[in-house]
Amino acid sequence: xxxxxxxxxxxxxxxxxxxxxxxxxxxxxxxxxxxxxxxxxxxxxxxxxxxxxxxxxxxxxxxxxxxxxxxxxxxxxxxxxxxxxxxxxxxxxxxxxxxxxxxxxxxxxxxxxxxxxxxxxxxxxxxxxxxxxxxxxxxxxxxxxxxxxxxxxxxxxxxxxxxxxxxxxxxxxxxxxxxxxxxxxxxxxxxxxxxxxxxxxxxxxxxxxxxxxxxxxxxxxxxxxxxxxxxxxxxxxxxxxxxxxxxxxxxxxxxxxxxxxxxxxxxxxxxxxxxxxxxxxxxxxxxxxxxxxxxxxxxxxxxxxxxxxxxxxxxxxxxxxxxxxxxxxxxxxxxxxxxxx
Numbered sequence: 001x002x003x004x005x006x007x008x009x010x011x012x013x014x015x016x017x018x019x020x021x022x023x024x025x026x027x028x029x030x031x032x033x034x035x036x037x038x039x040x041x042x043x044x045x046x047x048x049x050x051x052x053x054x055x056x057x058x059x060x061x062x063x064x065x066x067x068x069x070x071x072x073x074x075x076x077x078x079x080x081x082x083x084x085x086x087x088x089x090x091x092x093x094x095x096x097x098x099x100x101x102x103x104x105x106x107x108x109x110x111x112x113x114x115x116x117x118x119x120x121x122x123x124x125x126x127x128x129x130x131x132x133x134x135x136x137x138x139x140x141x142x143x144x145x146x147x148x149x150x151x152x153x154x155x156x157x158x159x160x161x162x163x164x165x166x167x168x169x170x171x172x173x174x175x176x177x178x179x180x181x182x183x184x185x186x187x188x189x190x191x192x193x194x195x196x197x198x199x200x201x202x203x204x205x206x207x208x209x210x211x212x213x214x215x216x217x218x219x220x221x222x223x224x225x226x227x228x229x230x231x232x233x234x235x236x237x238x239x240x241x242x243x244x245x246x247x248x249x250x251x252x253x254x255x256x257x258x259x260x261x262x263x264x265x266x267x268x269x270x271x272x273x274x275x276x277x278x279x280x281x282x283x284x285x286x287x288x289x290x291x292x293x294x295x296x297x298x299x300x301x302x303x304x305x306x307x308x309x310x311x312x313x314x315x316x317x318x319x320x321x322x323x324x325x326x327x328x329x330x331x332x333x334x335x336x337x338x339x340x341x
Contacts, residue, residue: 003036006038006039007096012047014050018258024257032271039062040066043065044067051065066091093165094164097161099158101159119208120162137155157215162210216228233246246277247277
């Protein structure tokens, strides 16, 4: 049965970046599992004019390319946020918005069974109070919108959004855009997720929880990876998230697609084989190690380690001496214990 829900990607791109190629990868993997899905590529007029030649190959994967006017004076990032906070206004029908920095791991047909008007997956797959980035998130929100009490259950990730075509949802998105404009132009915070949080808060918490499989944020949790339908790779930027972890963190992978103008050769080989999505060097860490590595101190130590600086070498030598001393006294204690017997 054909999906009733339309799939939406919002892209602002030129031939110097890899945003189009990221979307291309996501849509290619989507088509492997959702052949009949109605896929809309929503772009600004500038991006639409570049979809020729090799870049025009993406048109073969989507149902339609929809180009809309964007406000004068907006830069590329602001035009992208304009599309994202307004896509509900441009397209009729129930919609599933998917960020370009994703790959699709299965059929999305089950989304037709969602009863909620709007649904998202919680950021980090955690409740608000348990966010690893809790203090940072609160600071960003307060910077843009003033001090407030945080009694909210969730801080929703905006990488995947299911939304029905109802008057209340059109009003919700209009409010989201206005809230984002305040954040971006009055307070200098151009991210769309804090403004989505505030819009949800102002409107009585209309966003409901979407199953984690629809936005598997692999940087924060592998719980939903096995059955992951939408794998979200780029929702966080940390030094340990490199090409050593996954090909999807490697710009060269997308530049190959740009060069070929199609999903071909090694790009196709990787996308068609899930076992190659993560590299052999991949290892897991628990939350406490993750928090340390993502902290300012952790990032500095990690950078020092990667660059093998003199400071790191000295610290490494100090730790080695500490270990030797600890081992010596442990053995000495053991010898005394034996004599006591």
